[in-house]
Amino acid sequence: MRIACLATLCVVGFATIRCGSNGSTAQSASVGGSSNSPDAGPSPTGPAGGGDWLQYRYSRLGTSENPGVFAASEAASVALLWSIPRDRFGVSGSYYYYSQPLIADDTVYFTTAFGGTAGGKVVAVSASDGSTRWASPFPGAVTVDPGCSSRPMQLGFWASPAIAGGTLYAAAADGKVYALDPSNGATLWSVQVADPTPAGRGQSIESSPVVSTALGKLYVGVASAIHCSEVDGRVASVDLNTHEVQFANLTDPGAHTGAVWTSISIDEGASAIFASTGTGKQPPILTPTSLGQAVVRLDARTLSVTGHWQNPCLLTDCDFGGSPTLFTAAGNNFVAATSKDGWLYVLDRDALAAGPVWKYQLAIVDPSHPNEGGSATDGWGTLSTPTFADATLYAGGGHTPAPDDKPGSVVAFDTASRTVKWRHFTPGYVLTAMPAVGDVLIVASSAPSNGSNTSWLEILDRATGDRLAIFDGAAPTYGAPSAGHGLIVWPFGDGEARALVAPHYR
DSSP states (O other), X not given: OOOOOBXXXXXXXXXXXXXXXXXXXXXXXXXXXXXTSTTSOOOSOOSBTOOOBOBTTSSTTOXXXXXXXXXXXXXXXXXXXXXXXXXXXXXXXXXXXXXXXXXXXXXXXXXXXXXXXXXXXXXXXXXXXXXXXXXXXXXXXXXOOTTTOSOOEEEBOXXXXXXXXXXXXXXXXXXXXXXXXXXXXXXXXXXXXXXXXXXXXXXXXXXXXEEETTTTEEEEEEEESSGGXXXXXXXXXXXXTTOOEEEEEOSOTTOOOOOOOSOOEEETTTTEEEEEOOOOSSSOOEETXXXXXXXXXXXXXXXXXXXXXXXXXOOSOOOOOSOOEEEEETTEEXXXXXXXXXXXXXXXXXXXXXXXXXXXXXXXXXXXXXXXOOOGGGTSSOOOOOEEETTXXXXXXXXXXXXXXXXXXXXXXXXXXXXXXXXXXXXXXXXXXXXXXXXXXXXXXXXXXXXXXXEEEEEEEXXXXXXXXXXXXXXXXXXXXXXXXXXXXXXXXXXXXXXXXXXXXX
């Protein structure tokens, strides 16, 4: 049954969030909270400007918070340090960034997509001046039956790299996970995880690798490259020592649903991982054995499914486009994820089957296609992964519900009271993850569907939502910015990248 809640009122279980015309909120039921919980956020001190940013969304929990010191008062001094032109790593205009860069000490790492016929590259540049240190090509491609689409080939990387235990990991278009030497890009080993050929219906790894050295595992999801050639969704783990690959199939064979194009999150203490899944064949397949449009918990070692909640949304495009964000409040373990239906869902990760503990409508679906939902890159729904920092959950999305009717927004929630602390309206749609460091939240928004060839990067005060600084971008932002060591690294959809700096922290 389709969930039918008004934009101004949503009641889930015992939690209620009510929004007035000015965006203020009434009280809701309390879940409790503790700033001393393990996932609660930063200490008052830490690395200046934040430390290394070593994988997508910073942590295995997927919180997008880099603990450290970044004072709100320093935002006004942030300025351009260097930029990488579009043609640095390939033919002008032929490669793009769809992934979040890494910041490791004095080096920034990127993965590129659509690098001409050569495919994508993993590149390393100097954090000080952006000069190239090395660039390793990966010429593989995802292909499907040419009759399926006018765009039968996908080249390059759609997933961010990761660094763990002194090794750089990347998931390439040829369906392999590579372990690389971060000093020179040389391949140390590789394993096949997906079949990118027509025989495999064009399986694609768009899920950024997440690594746990404590568990000795790397995890990725498997998805489709093109909508008319959907695949059976699954999660893969790679043993970092033996390189053995395990799979968890998330649907009945041939159902072609449950694709995992978001990234996995890891609860090491519980030896559990969490995945958010997409849709497939239309109308949606909503059965216990076809885990499309669901939040799924799996045993981190065996990959057996140990819990799930399937969104009963009946839209034909109701993917969970946001990766799971794990956080704890007052000893209760939660997982938050955003859907293309425009809603943020928060569940008890130890009792997923009970359904959402609370939820909130961030964005609306395309009113001209009310049964489909529409595309988040056109401003409908959301696929921005939530951020958790210092007992606050931040979530963003596209076109806001009436009466505001804004292009996009970021909403901050107090996880103890489940109330809205503040809302900030953005100049474009929030499509990406939002890094938090110190006192600031970094938000990129874009509006590619309105013909605008720009995006915006805002630095917000985490406590109030006030804008501290804003920068115009060169093109839409599809890969999330990252923040560390006083740098904000901002990639664009046209192949340019920029590094902004807070001078006080460099």
